[in-house]
Amino acid sequence: MSRSAHPAGPRHADVLPEGHYAGPPADLNSLDPRVWSRTVRRDADGLVTVGGLDVKTLAEEFGTPAYFLDEDDFRARCRAWREAFGTGADVYYAGKAFLSRAVVRWLTEEGLNLDVCSGGELATALDAGMPAERIALHGNNKSTEEITRAVEAGVGRIVLDSFQEIVRVAHIAQRLGKQQRVQIRVTVGVEAHTHEFIATAHEDQKFGIALAGGQAAEAVRRALTLDSLELTGIHSHIGSQIFDMAGFEVSARRVVQLLTEVRDEHGVELPEIDLGGGLGIAYTSDDDPREPHEIAKALGEIVTKECEAAGLRVPRLSVEPGRAIVGPTAFTLYEVGTVKELEGLRTYVSVDGGMSDNIRTALYDAEYTVALVSRTSDAEPMLSRVVGKHCESGDIIVRDAFLPSDVAPGDLLAVPATGAYCRSMASNYNHALRPPVVAVAGGAGRVIVRRETEEDLLRLDVG
Numbered sequence: 001m002s003r004s005a006h007p008a009g010p011r012h013a014d015v016l017p018e019g020h021y022a023g024p025p026a027d028l029n030s031l032d033p034r035v036w037s038r039t040v041r042r043d044a045d046g047l048v049t050v051g052g053l054d055v056k057t058l059a060e061e062f063g064t065p066a067y068f069l070d071e072d073d074f075r076a077r078c079r080a081w082r083e084a085f086g087t088g089a090d091v092y093y094a095g096k097a098f099l100s101r102a103v104v105r106w107l108t109e110e111g112l113n114l115d116v117c118s119g120g121e122l123a124t125a126l127d128a129g130m131p132a133e134r135i136a137l138h139g140n141n142k143s144t145e146e147i148t149r150a151v152e153a154g155v156g157r158i159v160l161d162s163f164q165e166i167v168r169v170a171h172i173a174q175r176l177g178k179q180q181r182v183q184i185r186v187t188v189g190v191e192a193h194t195h196e197f198i199a200t201a202h203e204d205q206k207f208g209i210a211l212a213g214g215q216a217a218e219a220v221r222r223a224l225t226l227d228s229l230e231l232t233g234i235h236s237h238i239g240s241q242i243f244d245m246a247g248f249e250v251s252a253r254r255v256v257q258l259l260t261e262v263r264d265e266h267g268v269e270l271p272e273i274d275l276g277g278g279l280g281i282a283y284t285s286d287d288d289p290r291e292p293h294e295i296a297k298a299l300g301e302i303v304t305k306e307c308e309a310a311g312l313r314v315p316r317l318s319v320e321p322g323r324a325i326v327g328p329t330a331f332t333l334y335e336v337g338t339v340k341e342l343e344g345l346r347t348y349v350s351v352d353g354g355m356s357d358n359i360r361t362a363l364y365d366a367e368y369t370v371a372l373v374s375r376t377s378d379a380e381p382m383l384s385r386v387v388g389k390h391c392e393s394g395d396i397i398v399r400d401a402f403l404p405s406d407v408a409p410g411d412l413l414a415v416p417a418t419g420a421y422c423r424s425m426a427s428n429y430n431h432a433l434r435p436p437v438v439a440v441a442g443g444a445g446r447v448i449v450r451r452e453t454e455e456d457l458l459r460l461d462v463g
């Protein structure tokens with residue numbers, strides 16, 4: 001990770017703990033456009049705005065904590081991915097990052113397909129009108145009910161993840177009198193995260209069927225014998241928050257190698273390759289993600305080169321970005337409740353949310369930034385830890401960040417880049433009420449997922 005020791009200067013500089021933090025930014029009031037969504041600005045009064053609405057107005061109307069999703073940015077990112085990959089490839093938005101009916105409608109309108117990995121995601125997609133043939137169903141342990149619903153609905157693709165599932169999907173499709181289009185998810189022996197990838201020994205995981213030991217070749221053999229399955233291609237997904245294309249290169253090479261073996265053994269050229277998702281975004285100013293057109297070019301070139309070398313027709317490529325589309329489009333808005341200075345250590349700034357609306361810091365040691373957004377401040381930078389209100393000392397939202405030293409109860413803080421895997425992984429820990437998602441565009445805010453209420457909680461409690 002790209003953290004560095006911090007130089008002298010800020011408050012407590014003489015007693016700063018050993019840390020995983022960069023020095024304070026030159027200007028605590030500035031908002032790095034790489035980290036904030038496209039329509040975010042700080043107006044002349046010092047208030048931050050998104051989609052033309054300022055955060056105080058948003059907090060009054062929708063409350064805090066809340067996720068504010070920049071709809072224009074979301075749509076622009078969909079278009080950028082769509083245009084970058086062109087008509088010869090497909091972009092499947094990974095719904096696990098964040099899914100709602102509104103998101104499904106935006107995807108449908110912007111020409112993206114959708115990857116779902118549960119009955120609930122499938123139900124949301126179908127309910128909001130995504131054409132079934134544009135949906136791919138994933139999962140390492142899909143239930144019979146989930147598979148049945150997907151086949152009945154006519155989903156365009158089921159990605160098979162185990163030997164049992166090959167048979168299970170085939171039986172269900174046969175019983176329903178259908179032929180289901182499927183891909184086989186293979187484990188290519190590459191695991192990639194952020195700037196690193198490791199190209200050996202990562203078969204030790206629950207997803208996919210290993211290329212190693214001829215397992216994937218055997219899976220292809222079995223799928224090809226089943227009349228109720230139409231095997232269209234091979235799928236690979238290598239990790240999360242990846243900036244370096246080298247892992248994809250190894251993955252593509254290994255998938256094409258399998259396609260070559262399939263052609264040689266069965267005389268069949270499978271027409272599709274899916275290289276999965278995992279493309280990284282900027283959570284902090286140190287992150288430097290690739291643009292969709294760079295990613296499309298790199299992946300297209302790798303696949304074409306490998307296929308040409310093997311004498312194969314170039315298959316239709318698909319990708320499954322989730323985080324890279326929705327991640328940068330939202331921030332979480334919180335109100336400060338208490339500020340506790342621990343002399344010689346750091347200052348704990350407690351807000352009205354926490355690990356129930358952003359588990360990523362506790363779960364992955366994820367890095368985020370934070371800004372005071374309800375006003376500007378010229379106060380000196382203060383090393384802060386932004387924490388939530390849960391009964392857990394690991395309830396940390398931003399582990400190390402510089403905030404102005406006059407930050408006080410009632411101030412609004414925003415944490416950017418929380419569009420992916422925050423609301424979708426939110427919990428009711430301590431019976432917290434999960435925050436709303438508000439789409440903001442053209443000077444108007446619209447609740448697309450409403451805030452939970454105590455009635456919602458109690459409705460499930462039927463004891």
Ligand SMILES: Cc1ncc(COP(=O)(O)O)c(C=O)c1O
Pocket residue numbers: 094097115138237239240241276277278279320321322323324420
């Ligand atoms: C099969 C598959 N596709 C796509 C994704 C989306 O990943 P990301 O949101 O990092 O692009 C995931 C999650 O890692 C996944 O498991």
Ligand SMILES: N[C@@H](CCCC[NH3+])C(=O)O
Pocket residue numbers: 096240360420421
């Ligand atoms: N949920 C994870 C990544 C896993 C994505 C699904 N395979 C995150 O927040 O980064």
